[in-house]
Each structure stands twice: as structure tokens, then as C-alpha cells.
Amino acid sequence: MMLLHGGAFSLAIDNQRSTPWQDLTPQARILCVVIMAMAIALTPNGHWLTWGTYSIGILSTVLVSQVTLSVLLQRLAVELSFVSVVLLGTLFREGGDILWQWGIVSITTTGLTILGSVTLKALLSLLLLNVLTLTTPVTDLLQGLKTLKTPVLLVAILASMYRYLGVLIEEFNAMRRAAVSRNLMIGRRWQRLVVGNMIGSLFIRTYERGERVHQAMLSRGYQGLPFFQESPKNTGYDLIALSLTVLFAIAGQVAYWVV
Amino acid sequence: MIETLALVRLQSIINHAMWHPIVALHIPDGFLNFPVIAVTWVIAIGLIALALRKVQDEYQDRTVPLMGVCAAFIFAAQMINFPIPGGTSGHLLGGTLAGALLGPWAGSLVMSVVFIVQAVVFQDGGITVMGANIFNMGLIGTFGGYYLFRAIRNGIGRDKLQGMVVGTAIAAWVSVMVAAIVCAFELALSEAVPLQVALIAMMSWHVLIGIGEALITVATVTFIWRTRPDLFYRAPHRAITSTPRSLSIR
Structure with a gap:
């Protein structure tokens, strides 16, 4: 198992670097990304300050992990063009003040809020996931999934x-x-x-x-149960990173209510 | 260097597939709210767990290699653009095709595996909404598509090509439409897109996509019917030989 190379695709071009992000075990990286993606997705529309806080954290992760920015931007552009088709649909709705009207088509403040919120959510989640796939080979991702009880x-x-x-x-x-x-x-x-x-x-x-x-x-002796390598053990460092992620996710939510 | 080349090639493949998007049957992150995410995840996990058990029972130690290559097959088939009536182009979703070829359990397992890889590795569809994507296209598209196909095929005759053609054609079109409608409702329930807008956008586009899906599915099953009918999940009686389908090695 896990001898995936040769013809297999390799997307993780930034795997070899040694940075605080790459030092995390794959399972910890997956958990951090999932926690943050959930926190982003579940933030109610219009909580700009929460996403502002999150984007600082996510952008610093991008910088810390030293991913190749040109590749990251290229991938983002493609992925966002795909998202944009759905995004347009969020704009046209009733509610709030009407800002612009043409026949039955109108743009309202509510529509703009939702468009902005959903765009931010999609953008931040995509940034996070791209950092994960650019720094973690698929083999490691799978190993991580296995460690996480998949x-x-x-x-x-x-x-x-x-x-x-x-x-x-x-x-x-x-x-x-x-x-x-x-x-x-x-x-x-x-x-x-x-x-x-x-x-x-x-x-x-x-x-x-x-x-x-x-x-x-x-x-070659296969008996119906795939053979898996030992997963890298969770380290204390993983635990610190995970706790920080959770704290950061909560801090983002608190920021909206406090300020 | 080699890795960069592979990356560039893959990107061009993905670009190609993505510039002709199936509008939003792969929901991205950020569009659904908590109740919709939670309910669809629970259903999706249940579906995958059940499918894993059923497939393991049927295929035993062949599960891993066969389901793996079949998932890769669906992934490859989804990347191919073909002209659909009306002037645009679309690509296969493959739910009904997977159901007709592999049966409901293996079919929906394979489709779920494809969505997991698309979301985690290629960012095609979000990870927080993966449950919804699996629910829409794995459960409704594949499971629903299969049973509709099966009912029509049984009505016309299991051993007739006509039953296969009519069954897959109707099931392919209906499953795409129903998946699109369910997707529209999920977006509306999450208050991301107003129901009216979502329904109109989804349905008007998928009427055509569904026709393309039906045409390609029919062409595919007709080809297999003529060349290797024993490979169907429920093969026509004449094609069933003393060697079970599982051991059909040529």
C-alpha cells in the first residue's frame, strides 16, 4: 500500500519544505483545515469581522507554509470561475433596500450581503484546501484519513x-x-x-x-485486507496546533460580538 | 520537473472540464447552512457505510481493486466533454450508468468515492458540503436512477435491448433533473439562492444536460450490450454463463 508514484498525479509541489505547517502530521493538517472550513461555512451571513479575523489566520498559513503563490493563484482562478456561476444566483432576491432595478430584476442590500458573504466563504475555504493539497501528497492525505478513523x-x-x-x-x-x-x-x-x-x-x-x-x-499474497504502513504518531506539536486552531475559530466568532 | 509537468497536464484537463461547468451540481463550500449540511452528511455517511458492507459481502476480496478502477473510470468518463443538443457541451455525471453497470450499492459507493476525491484533491465541490453532493448525485442520481431504470427495464423485458435503452434513457434524464431540483432546494433552504431563481436556473440548464446524459448513457450501454453483455449488474439471461461475471477474465 501507499507506493503511489509513477503515473499517479502529484499535486503536492510544496511538500518538501520544512516549515511549521509542513511539520504537522497529515492527520493534524486535515483536522485543522476541516475545523476552519466548518467554522467559515457556519458563520452567519454578514459577520464580516469574523471572516476578517479568519482571513488573517489563513493568509498567514499561506505565507508560513511557503506554497508556490503563482500555482496557488492559478488554481484559485480556475476554481473561482467555477464557483462564480452559482454566486450570481445569490444576488437577485428581495429584502432590504433596493439599490438598482431594471424591470423585475433588482439588486437589494440583502442580495449584496449574501453575495459578499458567500463569496468570502468560498474564497477562504478554497484557499485553505489549496494549501492542504499543495503541501500534502495524496498518499499522506489517505494515511491521515485512515488515522482519523475512516x-x-x-x-x-x-x-x-x-x-x-x-x-x-x-x-x-x-x-x-x-x-x-x-x-x-x-x-x-x-x-x-x-x-x-x-x-x-x-x-x-x-x-x-x-x-x-x-x-x-x-x-502477491493479498488476503482481502489491505496492508497499511504505520501512521506517523500524533505529536505534542499537533495538539498545540489543533488547540490553537480551535481557539482561533472561537476567537473569530467572539470578535463579531465583542467589537 | 516531472511533477510540474504532471501538474500542468492535470490543470489543463481540469480547466477543460471546468470551463464547461455542470452548473452547480457540485456545490462549493459556503453555500449551505448548518441544518442542510448536518442532515445530508448523516444520510451520506449512512449510505457509504451500508454500501461498503453490501459491496464487501458481494465482491469480498475483489472489492478494493474493482471498486478502485471503476471509480477511476467514472472520474475519467466525467472529464469528457461532448456536444449536447442546443449548442453547448456538457459532460457525463454517470450516476445511472454506474447503477446499470455495477448495481445500486457498488454504483453509489463508486460515485461517492469519486466525489470524495474530487472535493479533497481537486477542490471540485466543497468539503463541508460533501455530504450534500454525495446525497444529490450518489443517492438520488445513482440509487434513484438505478431503481427507476430497473422498473422500466423489467416492464419492457429484461432480455431486450429496448428495455435497456428506454430504461437508461429515462432514468438518466430523470435522475439528473431530480438531483438538480434537490440541489436547488438545498440552496434555497440554506437561504443562499432564492428558490425561484435556483429552480429556474437549475432546471432550464439541466433539461439539456439531462438529454446529453441520456444520449451518452444509451450509447454506452448499447455498446456494452453488443460486446460484453455479461458485464451488466443484471445481465440478460443469454449472457449469463457458467462462469460468474466476477471471473470474466479474458
């Missing part, structure tokens, strides 16, 4: 999926190139049929590959 079977399936992702994408690309080289991708109706056939063919190859993989695993 069912072993599920983690093993996730690992097996991750291992074959690159293989199957490459296989599909080869099939697509073959179809293009035979002029099969001209015409929309024809193209749909060919894509459908390719997916069907890919499934047959996938299933057979799964059987072969199973046979290969059996021949």
Missing part, C-alpha cells in the same frame, strides 16, 4: 482509485486520438455516438483491468 476499506478503495486515475485517463486519451485519427469526431451526432462507444469500451477495459489487478494482488 473505514480502512474506504481508504483502500480511494488509494486504488487514485493509483489508476492516471492510467485510465491516459487510456481514454489514446482512444480519443485513435478516433480523431480515423476522422470519427466530425459531426455532433456522430461524435456523441463515438464518445458513448468509447466510454463503453473504457468500462470493459476497466473491469477486465480490475480483474487482472485482483489476480495480481492475489498472486
Whole structure:
């Protein structure tokens, strides 16, 4: 288990650095991110000060972890463009003062508040998750999930999926190139049929590959229970980081009520 | 260097998939409130736990390799854009397809695994709302899609290609629409998007996406029906051989 390299994707380009963030065990990093993401998501709309506090903490995590900023921004841009379609929907609603109106379409203060709140929430969560994936290889993430009591079977399936992702994408690309080289991708109706056939063919190859993989695993002594490496032990340092995260999450909430 | 190349290639693949977004069937973080998050998480965890047990019972030590590659298959299939009627392009969600090929339990397990990887590794869909995404597309899209497909197929005839085609076509379209409607209600219940706006946006877009989903699903199952019918979860009787489906190694 956990010998994932070769064809597998590697997103964690900033894994090797030694910083206070990377010194945390993977499970502690996952927990910190989940706690903060939950705190962000559950903050009621319009609590700007809470998010202001959180964004200071998150931006310092970005700086401390020394992630490659250009890659981070690139990923954020792509991910936000995806979010923006849903975001627009939050704007048009009734309630509050009407700021702008055109026919039945109107922009109100309530709409703006919700748009701003949801945008901030999505942005902060994405920042956090990107820091996690840029600094933690998928193997470590899976190991962390296992330590956090995710069912072993599920983690093993996730690992097996991750291992074959690159293989199957490459296989599909080869099939697509073959179809293009035979002029099969001209015409929309024809193209749909060919894509459908390719997916069907890919499934047959996938299933057979799964059987072969199973046979290969059996021949190497697999007995139905995946073998896992020892997870890195929780350290006192993890505990400190986790307590600080929880305290910080609470402090953010308190900031709104106090100020 | 190699890692950077892999990253760039992956990014281009993801860009490609993302510039033609399935509008918001992958809900991002920040859109749902606590009650919706909590309820959908409880349902999703229950679904995954049950599915894990059922699949383990059926596939035993083949579970890990088979479910792993099948999840990778769905992930790869979801990245392919194809033209949908009406001039835009869309990509497969694959719930009904997974159900028809693998059955309700393995199908929804595989779909859930895909959503977990998409959320955790690729930030496609949020992590706090992962429960909702699994609920919408794993439970409704796959489980619901499968039983609708099964009912229609049984009505027309289990051993007829026609039953397969009509069943998957209707189930694929309906499951996408229902998932979109449920998604709209979740957004509205969380007071993120007004119900009217959410419903109109979701439904008008997914009417077309659903047609594309149905066309591709039908093309896919027809191909498998003609070449390896024994691979279906409930294979036509003529395709069932003395060797069980599980040992179909060529």
C-alpha cells in the first residue's frame, strides 16, 4: 500500500519544505483545515469581522507554509470561475433596500450581503484546501484519513482509485486520438455516438483491468485486507496546533460580538 | 520537473472540464447552512457505510481493486466533454450508468468515492458540503436512477435491448433533473439562492444536460450490450454463463 508514484498525479509541489505547517502530521493538517472550513461555512451571513479575523489566520498559513503563490493563484482562478456561476444566483432576491432595478430584476442590500458573504466563504475555504493539497501528497492525505478513523476499506478503495486515475485517463486519451485519427469526431451526432462507444469500451477495459489487478494482488499474497504502513504518531506539536486552531475559530466568532 | 509537468497536464484537463461547468451540481463550500449540511452528511455517511458492507459481502476480496478502477473510470468518463443538443457541451455525471453497470450499492459507493476525491484533491465541490453532493448525485442520481431504470427495464423485458435503452434513457434524464431540483432546494433552504431563481436556473440548464446524459448513457450501454453483455449488474439471461461475471477474465 501507499507506493503511489509513477503515473499517479502529484499535486503536492510544496511538500518538501520544512516549515511549521509542513511539520504537522497529515492527520493534524486535515483536522485543522476541516475545523476552519466548518467554522467559515457556519458563520452567519454578514459577520464580516469574523471572516476578517479568519482571513488573517489563513493568509498567514499561506505565507508560513511557503506554497508556490503563482500555482496557488492559478488554481484559485480556475476554481473561482467555477464557483462564480452559482454566486450570481445569490444576488437577485428581495429584502432590504433596493439599490438598482431594471424591470423585475433588482439588486437589494440583502442580495449584496449574501453575495459578499458567500463569496468570502468560498474564497477562504478554497484557499485553505489549496494549501492542504499543495503541501500534502495524496498518499499522506489517505494515511491521515485512515488515522482519523475512516473505514480502512474506504481508504483502500480511494488509494486504488487514485493509483489508476492516471492510467485510465491516459487510456481514454489514446482512444480519443485513435478516433480523431480515423476522422470519427466530425459531426455532433456522430461524435456523441463515438464518445458513448468509447466510454463503453473504457468500462470493459476497466473491469477486465480490475480483474487482472485482483489476480495480481492475489498472486502477491493479498488476503482481502489491505496492508497499511504505520501512521506517523500524533505529536505534542499537533495538539498545540489543533488547540490553537480551535481557539482561533472561537476567537473569530467572539470578535463579531465583542467589537 | 516531472511533477510540474504532471501538474500542468492535470490543470489543463481540469480547466477543460471546468470551463464547461455542470452548473452547480457540485456545490462549493459556503453555500449551505448548518441544518442542510448536518442532515445530508448523516444520510451520506449512512449510505457509504451500508454500501461498503453490501459491496464487501458481494465482491469480498475483489472489492478494493474493482471498486478502485471503476471509480477511476467514472472520474475519467466525467472529464469528457461532448456536444449536447442546443449548442453547448456538457459532460457525463454517470450516476445511472454506474447503477446499470455495477448495481445500486457498488454504483453509489463508486460515485461517492469519486466525489470524495474530487472535493479533497481537486477542490471540485466543497468539503463541508460533501455530504450534500454525495446525497444529490450518489443517492438520488445513482440509487434513484438505478431503481427507476430497473422498473422500466423489467416492464419492457429484461432480455431486450429496448428495455435497456428506454430504461437508461429515462432514468438518466430523470435522475439528473431530480438531483438538480434537490440541489436547488438545498440552496434555497440554506437561504443562499432564492428558490425561484435556483429552480429556474437549475432546471432550464439541466433539461439539456439531462438529454446529453441520456444520449451518452444509451450509447454506452448499447455498446456494452453488443460486446460484453455479461458485464451488466443484471445481465440478460443469454449472457449469463457458467462462469460468474466476477471471473470474466479474458
